[in-house]
Amino acid sequence: MSSKINGNVSPQQCPHLLDFRSRNGSKPFRALQDCIRVKPPGGRAAIRREPSEVPGCGTCEESSRPRLYACVACAAVLCHSPPLHSHASTHALSNPGHEIAVDVDRAELFCCVCRDQVYDRDFDSAIVLAQSINAIATATTSTSGATAMQCNVAGSQPENLRKRRRVDYRPWAPDSREHVIIGNHSILLHDATNASLISSTELPRGLRGLNNLGNTCFMSSVLQALLHTPPLRNYFLSDRHNRYYCQQKNGAFNGTKNSILCLACDMDAMFSAVFSGDRTPYSPAKFLYSWWQHAANLASYEQQDAHEFFISVLDGIHEKVEKDKTKSRSPGSGECCIAHRVFSGILRSDVMCMACGFTSTTYDPCVDISLDLEPNQGGSGKSSSAKSHSSCNVEADCKGSNQNCGISTLKGCLERFTRAEKLGSDQKFFCQKCRVRQESLKQMSIRKLPLVSCFHIKRFEHSSIRKMSRKVDRYLQFPFSLDMAPYLSSSILRNRFGNRIFPFDGDEQDASNELSSEFELFAVVTHTGRLDAGHYVTYLRLSNQWYKCDDAWITRVNDSIVRAAQGYMMFYVQKMLYYKASEKQAAS
Amino acid sequence: MSAPNEDNTQLSSHFFGDLLDSIIVDVASECHRIAKVGLDRNLEEEEEELRLSAQARASVADPSNSGEANNKYVVDIFGQTHPPVANEIFKCMNCGRSIAAGRFAPHLEKCMGKGRKARLKVTRSSTAAQNQYSRGSPVSTYSSYTNSTSTSRLSNGTPGFAGEEYSNGTYEGEP
Numbered sequence: 001m002s003s004k005i006n007g008n009v010s011p012q013q014c015p016h017l018l019d020f021r022s023r024n025g026s027k028p029f030r031a032l033q034d035c036i037r038v039k040p041p042g043g044r045a046a047i048r049r050e051p052s053e054v055p056g057c058g059t060c061e062e063s064s065r066p067r068l069y070a071c072v073a074c075a076a077v078l079c080h081s082p083p084l085h086s087h088a089s090t091h092a093l094s095n096p097g098h099e100i101a102v103d104v105d106r107a108e109l110f111c112c113v114c115r116d117q118v119y120d121r122d123f124d125s126a127i128v129l130a131q132s133i134n135a136i137a138t139a140t141t142s143t144s145g146a147t148a149m150q151c152n153v154a155g156s157q158p159e160n161l162r163k164r165r166r167v168d169y170r171p172w173a174p175d176s177r178e179h180v181i182i183g184n185h186s187i188l189l190h191d192a193t194n195a196s197l198i199s200s201t202e203l204p205r206g207l208r209g210l211n212n213l214g215n216t217c218f219m220s221s222v223l224q225a226l227l228h229t230p231p232l233r234n235y236f237l238s239d240r241h242n243r244y245y246c247q248q249k250n251g252a253f254n255g256t257k258n259s260i261l262c263l264a265c266d267m268d269a270m271f272s273a274v275f276s277g278d279r280t281p282y283s284p285a286k287f288l289y290s291w292w293q294h295a296a297n298l299a300s301y302e303q304q305d306a307h308e309f310f311i312s313v314l315d316g317i318h319e320k321v322e323k324d325k326t327k328s329r330s331p332g333s334g335e336c337c338i339a340h341r342v343f344s345g346i347l348r349s350d351v352m353c354m355a356c357g358f359t360s361t362t363y364d365p366c367v368d369i370s371l372d373l374e375p376n377q378g379g380s381g382k383s384s385s386a387k388s389h390s391s392c393n394v395e396a397d398c399k400g401s402n403q404n405c406g407i408s409t410l411k412g413c414l415e416r417f418t419r420a421e422k423l424g425s426d427q428k429f430f431c432q433k434c435r436v437r438q439e440s441l442k443q444m445s446i447r448k449l450p451l452v453s454c455f456h457i458k459r460f461e462h463s464s465i466r467k468m469s470r471k472v473d474r475y476l477q478f479p480f481s482l483d484m485a486p487y488l489s490s491s492i493l494r495n496r497f498g499n500r501i502f503p504f505d506g507d508e509q510d511a512s513n514e515l516s517s518e519f520e521l522f523a524v525v526t527h528t529g530r531l532d533a534g535h536y537v538t539y540l541r542l543s544n545q546w547y548k549c550d551d552a553w554i555t556r557v558n559d560s561i562v563r564a565a566q567g568y569m570m571f572y573v574q575k576m577l578y579y580k581a582s583e584k585q586a587a588s
Numbered sequence: 589m590s591a592p593n594e595d596n597t598q599l600s601s602h603f604f605g606d607l608l609d610s611i612i613v614d615v616a617s618e619c620h621r622i623a624k625v626g627l628d629r630n631l632e633e634e635e636e637e638l639r640l641s642a643q644a645r646a647s648v649a650d651p652s653n654s655g656e657a658n659n660k661y662v663v664d665i666f667g668q669t670h671p672p673v674a675n676e677i678f679k680c681m682n683c684g685r686s687i688a689a690g691r692f693a694p695h696l697e698k699c700m701g702k703g704r705k706a707r708l709k710v711t712r713s714s715t716a717a718q719n720q721y722s723r724g725s726p727v728s729t730y731s732s733y734t735n736s737t738s739t740s741r742l743s744n745g746t747p748g749f750a751g752e753e754y755s756n757g758t759y760e761g762e763p
Contacts, residue, residue: 012624064602066609105610106617117620203665211674214693279666283674283689285696289681292700407641411634475645479637486629499621552670553661563644 014114016099020072023097026122028072036107036130038357044498045107045127049075055104059087069101069110077104080112088112107498124500131497204542206233208274209281209552213288217551218304221536222313223284224549225523225569226267227274228540230577231342231451236271241338243268263316264338266290281552291316306525306536307370307456307569314339314367343367345450348489348505351423352441353431360432363447368454371413373472410455410478410570418445418487420496445492447506449484453519453572459527471531478521478567480541480559481575485517519572527568539565 013021035047047070048055055070056063057079065079069088078088078101092099092112101110103117107127111118174182206227210220226232235241243265250260259265266287273282291309294316321337335341347366352359420443423429428437459472485491490506497504524539538549539562548557622628663669673690680687682699 064606066606066613103617106614108617108621117617117624119621119624207665209664209670211676211689213674213689213696214691216693280668281670281674281676283676283678283692285678285689285692286681288693289696289700292696407638409638477638477641479634481633481637483630491627494627499618499625499627501625547665550661552664552674554664554666555661556665559640560644560647563641564648 013120014111014116014118016111016113017109017118017120020097020100021120026120029120029123029126032072032102032123033126033130036127038131044105045131047102047104047107057087059090060085068104069112070104071095071098071112072100072102072109073098080110080115082115086112086115089115119501121501124502128497128500128502204545204547205277206275207540207542207547207554208279209549209554211281211283212551213283213285215304216284216288217536218306218309219284219288219291220551221525221538221549222306222310222569223270223287224538224540225525225571226313227271228523228542229342229452229571230522230573232338233271235338235342236268237275241265241268261290261293262320263287263290263294263313264320267317294319306527307368310454310456310569311367314343340365340367342452343450343454345446345453346448348445348447350443350445351429352420352443353429353434353438354422354441355438356431356433358431358433360429367450368456369414369417370456370458371410371417372458373474373476374408374412374416408474408476410476410482410567413455413457413476414484414487418443418492443492443496445489446484446487447489449488449517449574451574451577453482453484455570455572457568457570459568460531469531471527471534473566475564476567477563478524478570480521482519482521482572483517484519488517516574516576518575520575520578521570521572522578523571524562524565524567525569525571526565528566536568 032047035049037046037048037051038044039046054063055068055077057065057068058076059078062079065081067080068077069080070077071088071091074095076091076098078091080086080088088101088110089112092101099111099113100118101112102108102123103110109118109120109123110116210223212220241264243262246262246265246268247260250262270282270284270287291313295312317339318337344365344367347364347369349362349364350359351361420441423440423442425439427440429440430436431438431440455478457476460469488506490504493504493506494500494502520541522541526537526539527534528537529535535550539557540547540549541562546557546559546562548555548561661669671690674688676689677686678689678692679685680692680695680699682696685695685699687695
């Protein structure tokens with residue numbers, strides 16, 4: 001979505017605008033730049049010849065019209081007040097070449113003949129540049145070469161996002177020779193017309209129960225998700241971490257040690273076992289043993305948290321690799337280890353001074369996103385129509401769904417996560433331009449999406465008053481398909497600058513990234529029960545079928561069970577890495 | 589000529605009307621841009637997901653649906669049954685004893701000395717503390733204005749020590 005307007009695609013232009021452009025180029029728009037006034041912080045752009053100008057219609061001399069337009073050709077200010085009159089249209093019709101005007105209060109182009117707002121990239125660029133003069137940033141990562149004006153807005157590259165040489169995506173189809181090779185080495189699938197012969201036990205590979213070793217469902221639930229995380233599964237099944245080689249290389253089998261601690265090796269062993277075709281439940285005992293050595297402070301067989309385990313395992317895989325490699329990798333690039341290659345993304349944090357508009361930007365890598373559930377809406381479900389749709393209302397979280405106010409959604413949580421948040425007066429930020437602490441606005445966005453997004457829902461509520469903690473059982477709706485585009489830095493920035501047509505930080509110029517913000521759900525870890533006595537279960541989506549993984553028990557469930565479940569961790573993979581079962585042809 | 593009060597009421601009505609008109613045009617202009625430039629979200633898909641979710645919840649709540657009998661499985665999809673406590677026997681990799689799978693974790697806990705003696709010498713380096721990806725640094729949670737030490741910890745299993753003391757999950761390996 002956002003990539004469509006990254007600078008490559010223009011909205012359809014009306015013939016008058018096209019005509020105007022062919023006659024005048026973009027010079028008149030750039031000449032307007034001097035008249036652009038922006039109220040900080042990050043306010044709307046307006047057109048004024050003098051800062052204190054009060055525009056009024058040249059014909060009727062009214063200033064209080066809601067829509068006043070300045071003719072781009074002659075700078076005459078005229079009103080447009082249908083259905084009464086439109087002095088702007090009259091002016092355009094009687095003066096050829098004067099069809100295009102600009103809304104003085106909103107800095108939007110208007111075609112007075114079509115009587116409609118129109119859009120132009122060069123005009124938008126001029127506006128954005130004028131707005132960014134207010135927001136000159138010194139990003140905390142180096143931005144060598146970029147002009148100060150643009151670095152915050154257009155394509156400032158955090159150093160951990162150094163451009164990798166990209167290869168254009170080209171879909172592949174076999175040629176005739178390759179067809180023959182494929183045919184000779186393939187095992188035929190059952191003929192669709194013999195549908196009855198397809199045994200019901202033709203079940204996906206890698207589906208295998210995990211024995212509970214004693215309150216270890218926190219572990220088996222996360223392991224099931226990892227075993228079916230497509231890029232991770234592919235990595236291990238392609239023998240990219242060979243445990244025999246790794247152990248030998250690191251000095252096992254000689255000396256006193258029987259094995260070197262390496263969670264990746266244990267993971268490799270587990271992948272081999274789970275995908276072996278053996279369907280009896282597997283006991284991840286060695287994995288538990290290794291993990292307890294790695295996470296010594298969590299080595300107790302009671303009360304463990306699945307999310308904590310997840311983070312710990314990724315950390316364990318990363319750490320071992322870090323020790324092996326001699327050169328350090330820049331964090332966030334994901335080049336360091338498979339755990340980060342799969343799960344690591346980059347978050348962008350902007351803090352904007354509310355006095356002067358100066359914005360400070362930082363980038364941080366992350367392996368997952370922890371989301372707060374909305375604050376208690378107190379009586380969810382009632383009076384949904386009474387709830388306002390105002391975007392300023394921090395409590396109402398029902399954007400985009402009129403009839404479902406009261407239901408928490410994953411998208412709602414993500415919207416809150418990326419919302420501009422006013423920092424409290426006790427959290428004033430030091431503004432580098434004002435040289436004092438000022439009230440600020442903070443906004444998060446996703447600069448780089450990982451291959452696999454893990455969303456962790458903070459179902460924990462801690463009350464310091466009552467000195468207790470409780471679990472929030474509130475239902476959270478999560479989609480099976482998720483488009484992350486609205487939460488990207490490019491979209492958030494674009495929205496902050498009025499949705500102008502301009503390449504913002506993160507916009508990719510090439511079309512191969514068009515799909516890269518679409519994700520598919522493949523695993524859900526759910527928790528039922530109380531805070532201190534509960535049970536984890538994982539639902540896996542394989543070939544468009546959902547399976548429930550409850551320790552050793554694997555059963556098939558339908559979509560509804562999963563949709564209605566209480567999600568604690570949701571795993572989404574980039575759509576292009578996700579294989580759906582193809583539609584089988586109906587038997588004739 | 590109307591009385592001064594009436595004038596004021598009329599005037600304030602007039603201003604209010606102007607402001608309201610202006611705000612309406614603001615919103616219209618923004619929506620128009622979003623639609624024309626191609627930024628509008630696919631609301632139909634989102635509404636469909638919400639509808640499916642509501643439908644699912646209704647069908648699961650319906651007692652007439654067999655639904656899933658929690659933990660009362662008969663056979664799994666491979667036709668197997670499993671006892672409540674896993675009975676696969678294997679050797680403990682720490683002490684060599686034969687243990688039943690379902691009792692392995694409590695055994696290992698004692699066997700490893702509750703984790704304290706478990707750390708082998710070579711698994712930690714001091715650089716682990718500065719590891720950007722360790723739990724303490726801003727890796728997974730992002731509102732630094734929520735209590736950053738708040739943990740969202742859902743434990744499983746039988747109640748051990750109750751209460752709100754949770755490790756904050758720093759994997760530095762320090763004692």
